[in-house]
Amino acid sequence: MPREKRQKKLNRAEKADENRKALFKAAAHVVGNYGYAKASIGRITQEANLAQGTFYLYFESRQDLFDQLLPAITDEMMEHIKSRLHGAADFFELEERGATAFFEFMTQDKCFFRILYETDLVSPKAAHYHYSLAAQKYSEVLRRARAEKQLRPLEDYEEEVLTYMMIAARAYLYQHIIAANQTDGDVVKRVVKAYINILRNGVGPRVDAGEPGKRINAGQGAS
Amino acid sequence: MPREKRQKKLNRAEKADENRKALFKAAAHVVGNYGYAKASIGRITQEANLAQGTFYLYFESRQDLFDQLLPAITDEMMEHIKSRLHGAADFFELEERGATAFFEFMTQDKCFFRILYETDLVSPKAAHYHYSLAAQKYSEVLRRARAEKQLRPLEDYEEEVLTYMMIAARAYLYQHIIAANQTDGDVVKRVVKAYINILRNGVGPRVDAGEPGKRINAGQGAS
Amino acid sequence: MPREKRQKKLNRAEKADENRKALFKAAAHVVGNYGYAKASIGRITQEANLAQGTFYLYFESRQDLFDQLLPAITDEMMEHIKSRLHGAADFFELEERGATAFFEFMTQDKCFFRILYETDLVSPKAAHYHYSLAAQKYSEVLRRARAEKQLRPLEDYEEEVLTYMMIAARAYLYQHIIAANQTDGDVVKRVVKAYINILRNGVGPRVDAGEPGKRINAGQGAS
Amino acid sequence: MPREKRQKKLNRAEKADENRKALFKAAAHVVGNYGYAKASIGRITQEANLAQGTFYLYFESRQDLFDQLLPAITDEMMEHIKSRLHGAADFFELEERGATAFFEFMTQDKCFFRILYETDLVSPKAAHYHYSLAAQKYSEVLRRARAEKQLRPLEDYEEEVLTYMMIAARAYLYQHIIAANQTDGDVVKRVVKAYINILRNGVGPRVDAGEPGKRINAGQGAS
DNA sequence: CATGAATGAGGATTCATTCAT
DNA sequence: CATGAATGAATCCTCATTCAT
The missing domain is CATH 1.10.357.10 (Tetracycline Repressor, domain 2)
Structure with a gap:
């Protein structure tokens, strides 16, 4: 049980880390190619395959x-x-x-x-x-x-x-x-x-x- | 008479030149300090003491x-x-x-x-x-x-x-x-x-x- | 649980449908009474009791x-x-x-x-x-x-x-x-x-x- | 002298009539092809080969x-x-x-x-x-x-x-x-x-x- | 946690109208 | 009379952010 729980927590933490990284990567790509001005949350989250709202779970x-x-x-x-x-x-x-x-x-x-x-x-x-x-x-x-x-x-x-x-x-x-x-x-x-x-x-x-x-x-x- | 006319024409052209220069200067100032993204026509023309619409007389x-x-x-x-x-x-x-x-x-x-x-x-x-x-x-x-x-x-x-x-x-x-x-x-x-x-x-x-x-x-x- | 979820989903879809219809209705009213030229997004959304931006969720x-x-x-x-x-x-x-x-x-x-x-x-x-x-x-x-x-x-x-x-x-x-x-x-x-x-x-x-x-x-x- | 004056007046009146007609014709063309919404004074006067301001000499x-x-x-x-x-x-x-x-x-x-x-x-x-x-x-x-x-x-x-x-x-x-x-x-x-x-x-x-x-x-x- | 609908403020652009020349 | 520069209001659209689901 505890192992399973740890497992789940790990999965959760891993998933979260994955999302954060995906957002960073997407942001780097979008900013690098279109500039900050055009780096809208929408574009970045789309590039990261996440919903717009999700962005605000990882960044203020x-x-x-x-x-x-x-x-x-x-x-x-x-x-x-x-x-x-x-x-x-x-x-x-x-x-x-x-x-x-x-x-x-x-x-x-x-x-x-x-x-x-x-x-x-x-x-x-x-x-x-x-x-x-x-x-x-x-x-x-x-x-x-x-x-x-x-x-x-x-x-x-x-x-x-x-x-x-x-x-x-x-x-x-x-x-x-x-x-x-x-x-x-x-x-x-x-x-x-x-x-x-x-x-x-x-x-x-x-x-x-x-x-x-x-x-x-x-x-x-x-x- | 022709002198007056020429005078006036000069004034017009001069005014136009002044405006264009004011817009360039304002733009340089705004872009330089706030970046292109924030260099709105409103800000630039305000800085140049001109109406927003005037901008489009000088730039497409x-x-x-x-x-x-x-x-x-x-x-x-x-x-x-x-x-x-x-x-x-x-x-x-x-x-x-x-x-x-x-x-x-x-x-x-x-x-x-x-x-x-x-x-x-x-x-x-x-x-x-x-x-x-x-x-x-x-x-x-x-x-x-x-x-x-x-x-x-x-x-x-x-x-x-x-x-x-x-x-x-x-x-x-x-x-x-x-x-x-x-x-x-x-x-x-x-x-x-x-x-x-x-x-x-x-x-x-x-x-x-x-x-x-x-x-x-x-x-x-x-x- | 699934029922509740379905219920909720229905509500969302229903709300969306309502909004779309409200926009159509408002548009018909505004266009019909003032003409296309004066049928601004602002007027239409106001008539439909929606925010301007909402319009673009339903129409490109x-x-x-x-x-x-x-x-x-x-x-x-x-x-x-x-x-x-x-x-x-x-x-x-x-x-x-x-x-x-x-x-x-x-x-x-x-x-x-x-x-x-x-x-x-x-x-x-x-x-x-x-x-x-x-x-x-x-x-x-x-x-x-x-x-x-x-x-x-x-x-x-x-x-x-x-x-x-x-x-x-x-x-x-x-x-x-x-x-x-x-x-x-x-x-x-x-x-x-x-x-x-x-x-x-x-x-x-x-x-x-x-x-x-x-x-x-x-x-x-x-x- | 009087004849010359009349002549001039006629020319003026004729010119004015010409301008008015040119504006009507241009307006018909522009409105007919693009609709009232896009029939801006600018377009109409341009079509009539007149300055924008001139429009207001003929129409209120x-x-x-x-x-x-x-x-x-x-x-x-x-x-x-x-x-x-x-x-x-x-x-x-x-x-x-x-x-x-x-x-x-x-x-x-x-x-x-x-x-x-x-x-x-x-x-x-x-x-x-x-x-x-x-x-x-x-x-x-x-x-x-x-x-x-x-x-x-x-x-x-x-x-x-x-x-x-x-x-x-x-x-x-x-x-x-x-x-x-x-x-x-x-x-x-x-x-x-x-x-x-x-x-x-x-x-x-x-x-x-x-x-x-x-x-x-x-x-x-x-x- | 994740979603995406909803919001409304902000900005580029157009244009009727005025007015100095 | 004729001009066209100047104005600023009006409008479409985008987007950061919030929040109910």
Whole structure:
């Protein structure tokens, strides 16, 4: 008897969890493809194969869903990326793997950026959670990398600027190069390689090893 | 008599122009602060001090406004940036001035990014106009910079990746560092400096720790 | 338990049916009295004691209602008329009863013709349904009447012309004589008598004034 | 000088008349094809090649136009029909010519019935003008025909019923047979012939087929 | 728990009418 | 006279939310 009861309770709890997940998934799909504005409860519940009223058993309001949606995806993404980082030799390899994992995750769920950008409006808190988590992860990584001399010495502000340049790069490179060339199977690899190379070396002209005194750009002002 | 008539006609045309501009401005303000979803014709016209019906004398529909809004701001922004570039010595100075001008423009019109990101949904065409114009400008600049050897040789994919990294950096650095520290009057200067430094030199460790002079401008901060 | 459930379900279905009927009735009333143009959803739902939004649970759109309104009334009318025809001896008695039933139905629902005439514009399909059904009914009746020699031989075109003359007569006689003399309780009877008489005998002069018995029923008034 | 002035005045007056007529014509066209509901001032003035504001120089309001539109057309129609009646031998020939002229007029301006039927709603007065004029014309014709024994003796109510049967027949025969068979060039002729035949003789069975001489024109169909 | 009918507020759009030019 | 810009009321429709079943 008690087992049966537990069983039933489990079924109930499982069913509830299933419904909640179905609503999240449906919401992500609808918001990602049509935007928050068109993400009506009706559309979401329909997509989740539930009745409209059922929505309110799992979320207090439309706003409540929006507050929870991005954080849920963010956590999932962080989990995914983390799982791919193990064993990286240094900062640049870490970033290479991280970016690759990020792009992979995006490709699974193309609508991520629509959700991210719109969330900024409908739920600033949720958006802040996303960005501050990302920034915090980078901060940790950078601290360790600096401690281990994997980077050149960074001056004031450079760490913060670097952090957001990397977050930004991931976002834009995905949206504007990778998403636009999805048929090309190698695009991720190539983009990551170029990205890491620029990140490591910058794009300034190299001093000629043989002429250490020479300053590149010396005559540049003439242009 | 003809003068009076011309005068009057001018007034009419001027009034119309004023109204259109007021609607654009109001729309930018409302969309930027509340998002497209809440940018009702009522709110926009109220902000512009016009009657609701008047809106339809200047735009065919709400969608029509949305299609025109971002391009109008984009053009204005490009104009502003262009006006600040004259006399830059090389690529990095150009990017320094460009980014600074960009940040200035953003500060005038803080809601730009909300408009940009949301536009992607409500008017993909308008968003595409923005990004492709930005990419095109960078493409031209990069071509010239490469021709004049202001950059290290770039490999395949690096130019495209670099372009979007710069566009991305401008966006994220503004949104996450500059907008968040607006009380600090020097934040733009410092961010730009750090950004250009990373762009030029990367963040990889120097091969030869003992020879800091190897990299051009490594000590740029001294200026 | 199952009984209660069934009971409840019935109630729901019944409520829905009631609402739909209330909307039809309200629509008929509003359209009939104010015309389609002024038949706003607001007016109709108010008349039906329902909220505006409720309308859209029963009709897809205003147009959808308009498409259904006339056919619904047409079917009701046909049903009513049919119920009064049983036992008619011949064509003229059938038409007498039919016209009388028609006039009765009209008197219940005075706005019928406004609906009919306007429907032609807002829902040509619905109007066509009405007219073609009416024409078809007459066609059947005429076929039988001819087979049973209840009519003089009809030449080409006469059957079709006769059909529309009868449909037309019903409409105009109701609108211009009966509706205008509703206080007169016998108006229907008298109009029908005169109508049937003209239909049967025409109005041409009799060749032979001295032989009134020449035409069957020519002296019908004696009955 | 005076001549020139008169000339100018005439031009002005002519211009005004032209505008008024253009508005009437445009209104008839728009109302006839789209109905009163969609006959906005904007559409009408556009059709008339005039500015919206100009409308109010010729009509007090939209309603004012609607009040005048049908009467104007009615007068035009009566004029047309009257011009075709001259020389008719008796009542039936008169009706034959009248109906033919009516159908001709309709064919010129197909939208007449939409205007007529809708006018009933937007301007009952104007509709009443139409119907009472038509009834009055018939009344005069019938009085003379009866005086001249061109009809069989009519009982009570028969005259009024006959009047509206004829008005109704014209309307429905045009709308449902003639308008629907416009490609058939002879349709008018045939419909009129059948109509007059039914009107004259009715459709009741003949007592004695062997006595063709009994009814005037009884064998008319043989032609 | 789950349902979906009912609600009514909110928003895009149209249009008769006015009035300055 | 003629114009057409400006107005704001009116209307269809959508949708978050509630609640009886």
